Amino acid sequence: MSVDHTIEHRGGRNLLVRYLSRFEEGRVIRAAFFGMLMGTVTVLGLDLKNLIEENGGLFPPAESSTAVTVPVLPPAVDSVPSGGSSDPRQFITTDERMLREPIRFWLEADGVLRAVGSIDTGAARRFADEIADRGGYVEVVSIDSPGGSLDDAMEIGRLIRKNGFATRVPDGAICASSCPLMLAGGIERRVSERAAIGLHQFYAATRGATAPAQAMADAQMTTARISRLLAEFGVDPAMWLHALDTPPRQLYYLSGEEMRKYRLVTNGGTLALGGS
Secondary structure (H helix, E strand, C coil): CCHHHHHHHHHHHHHHHHHHHCCCHHHHHHHHHHHHHHHHHHHHHHHHHHHHHHHCCCCCCCCCCCCCCCCCCCCECCCCCCCCCCCHHHHCCCCHHHHHCECEEEECHHHEEEEECEECCCHHHHHHHHHHHHHHHCCEEEEEECCECHHHHHHHHHHHHHCCCEEEECCCCEEECCHHHHHCCCCCEEECCCCEEEECCCCCCCCCCCCHHHHHHHHHHHHHHHHHHHHHCCCCHHHHHHHHCCCCCECEECCHHHHHHCCCCCCCCCCCCCCC
């Protein structure tokens, strides 16, 4: 290092020292602390922004105490009731990752609107938007879903009925948990031979504890809502008894004979396994 450069460096350092000496030591420390605090706030702000974008808000809406959460697929079946269908899980061909994703709607040829994925909160709103945009071209809603939000499934079923659409569950597809309430909304309802229709109990998905009395009241009111909806759609509400006595981690698979008996499929509808 040259002598001139050394003198220049020392002179600059002395200027900095003289400048800082004009302030009290406490003020300097407070200024440094304030600078670090602002940096920390900036980092936290960026993290918070990402959190809000990923979760749809800082305080997402509370889930219903009778919400239906998406089961692990395929759900376990411990036994097949006498007279029930064969276990149809072997015929499910849809990629499980697609079934776990929020339900998507897209229009295909011949007026078929595909509905594939889990029924997340907000699915009914997206379905209504899809119908508002392309409902004039839709004749049939083709369903492939493991279930999910009970309220959204019921609302989608109502929208299907209001618009006069038919529903179907094609070969290789599943319609389980809350999904049959969508299927029931169809004016005409078809279930292909190699498809799976499953029912189980709805259950709480709240983050906090719910008082037992309130949980019981919610469950009874929800069962009444489901029964009225099925009756409105022309489906025998007795079908839902299979849901009430099936644990949430299992599915009761309806046979073709049962779907016919409960009028889940309409006259002429192709029945699932077990039907003739």
